[in-house]
Amino acid sequence: MGWSRITIVTVAVVCGGTVVCGVGASGTAAADDGSRAKKKVQLLFQSDGERPGELVYLEVVGVATRHEKVVARSPAFAHAVRLTYQRDRMAEPSWGLSYSALGRISMKAKRGTYPLTVSIAGRVVDRGTVDVVASPRPSFEVSDSVEGARPGASVGLSFDDLYPGETGSSFTVHSKAFKAPVPLKHDQHGGYWNIPRMFEALPSVRPDAKDGTYKVVLTGPDGRRIAERRLTVRAARPGDSDYKGRARGPEFFGQHSDLGRSPRHFRVTAGGRMKVMWQDFAPDPGEESRLTATSPAFEEPVRLKRYDSKSVDGSDPIFYGLARVRSGLDSGSYPVTVVSHHGRVKRSNRLVVTAAPGYHSSKPGHDGDKPGHDRDKPGRQSDHAGIPAMAVIGAGAGALAVGAAGVPLVRARRARTGDSR
Template structure:
C-alpha cells in the first residue's frame, strides 16, 4: 500500500495521465509542478497520505482539496534539498471505498491533480506469529496490533506470555514502515534462550488491563535433521597453557590433582547466546566452568571456539574422569575424559619424603663408617697401652 506516485502540472499533466509521459519528464515543463503522493493507493479510512509538492512559484498558501479529507489541507513549506511543500493528512473515517480526485491549489489556481483510492475498513487484528510458524529459543518475535477502525481508542497496549520474561509494550512508530497507519502498534521481543519447547498463549491487553485478544505461539528448538540446524561441534578438548588452545587434545591429556586444565569447545554454527551459557562440568572440577568465546586473532578464520580454565579438585585419586559440555539448548551433549594423576601423599608444605629417605640412608651409612673406623683404631693400639 505504501507506494509513491508522481503527477505533473499542465502542460504535461494530460499526457502523463494518458501514459505518454513518464514522471521523469516532469522537469521538462517550464512551469511544471511535481506532485508526489505516497500511500494514495488502497488507503483505508484513517490512513495517512504523504503529499509532497515541488516547483510552486506562486506566493501564498499551497493547499490540497479532496473528498477523502474532511477539510482543505494546508501544506507546510520546507527547504530540504530545495524548496517544497508537504503534509500528511488522514483519510476521513467516514469515506466509502472508491476513487477520488485530489487537487493542489496555489495562488488561487489549480497547479496539480491526482487521484486517491480508498478501500474498506478492516476490523482490528492482533498478530504474534504467522499461522504454522515455529519460533526458536532466542529468536526475535514481531508483535503487531492494527487498531485502525472507526470507534477504536487507546494508546497503550501490552502483550504478555509465559514465553516472555516480562510484559511487552506495543507502541506506534511514526517513522517506521507503518507510518501511514497511525493506529498500528508494534513491538519486538526476544524469546529467552532457555525457554522450553511448547505452545504458549500471547495475550494482548488494553490500557485498562482488559483482554483484547490472544494468539498461540509455538516454540521449539532446532534439532539435528531440521533445515535450520547446522551446528557441528568438536570437543571437549584439553590443554595446559591458557594461551595455547591449538595444543588441545581430546584424549590423553593428564593433569595433577589440585592443578589447572583448560577446556576447549568449538562449533561451526552456535545457537544465539551460546557465549552466555556454555559450561563444562566434571566430578573432577571444583565447580562448573564457563566457556567464553575466543575473540583473539589466533581464532580468526576458525569455527567459533570457546574455552575456560578449570581447577581440578585436590586430593583426587588417579583415574579417568568425564568432562561434559551441553549446547544447542540441550540437543547436543558431548563428554570427553581427562586423566588425573593422584595427589602427592606428602602433606602440603612438609618435607619431601624422598629427601628424608636419602638423608636417613646417608646418616646410617655415615654412622657405619664411623663405627668401622673406631674398631680399626682399637685394633691398632699397642697391647700395653
C-alpha cells in the same frame, strides 16, 4: 506499501502572468511570451487504496518560486492539507522547489473514489483522485515460523485497530513464553508509519522455554482481554541447520584491522586491545545478541555483535567484539572460548600474549602457558564442523600444521611480528 507516482502534470507557473498547462511527463511548457524557461510541477502521492484514518504522504515538486500557500484538498481528507517547503530536499535542480505534508483520510470517509486538487497561491495546478477502501476489523497478529519459534528468538507482535470508534493507546501482551508482560507501541518512523493505530513489539522467547504451545493474550488499557493467539516453541533438533550451524573461530585481529582473513600468526601485548571474530553459517535464532568470548587473558567477557559491513555480503554471518587484554600478564598462550547454539557448540583458540616492556614476573606460575607447552598440542583444540582438512592449530613456536588424520606435517616457526595493541 510502495510510493507511486500517480499523477504527473506539466504546469508553467508564472507569478503575475498567465498559467499555461500541458498534460504529460515530459516536454517544456512555453510561456505566453515564449521567452521564459518553465519548470515542471509534479504531484507525487502514495496510493494503494487508503483506509479511513490512514495517513497519506503528499509531495509537490517543480514549483518555480517560493509560495506560502500550497494546499491539497479532497472530500476524503479530514481537512485541507497545507504543504510546507522542503529546504533540504536532495533533488535534481530541474525539479525546482519541493513541498510536502502528511494528509489524513477522514474516519468518516466511505468506500469510493474522491477528487483531489492541489493549489498554489489559490490557483489549482493539479487534479487527481484518492481511493478509499473499507475499514478492516481490528486484528492481533503473532509472527511465527512454520516449524515454531526457537527459544531465545524474537517474535513479532502487532495490533491494528484503525477502525471507527476504537480508542486507547496502551496495550499489553502476556504469555509464559516471554520473561515479562510486553507493552505494544506505535512507531511513527517504522514500516507502518501511515497506520497511526498500529501497535507493535519484538520480544524474545525465553531462552529456557520448553517445547510446546503457549497462550499469547492481548489486553487493553483497563486490563480487559481483547484477543488471544497461540505461539509454538520448538528447540532445534539434530538435522536442523541451526542445531550446530557451521561455526568457525574464534579468530583474532588487531584493534584497527578490518575483519577479513585472519593473520597467520597473531599476538597482542598485555594491556592492549584486539578484536575477536566468530562466523556461523546458521546462527542459533535469538543467540546472535548473546554471543560472548571468554578468556583468562581478558579483563571481562567480550560481547560479540553482528558485523553488517557490505564488504562481506554473501559471507556467513560474522560476529565480533573488542577485547581488552589484562595488563601485567606473563608472556604465553591463553585460551579464548566461544559457546553457542545453547551449549551444543564450544570452540577455543589460543591467543599469544607478550608481556609489556619492562614487565618481569615474580610469580612461580601464571594463567597462560609458554609457547610449546603441552596445552598447545592439537589435542587441546576444540573440534566442530567447519575444520578444514589441513589447518594450523595453536600459535607461536608451538603451532603445528596437521593433516586430516591428525598427523603433524611440519612445525611452523615462531613469528617475529610486532605486537598488536
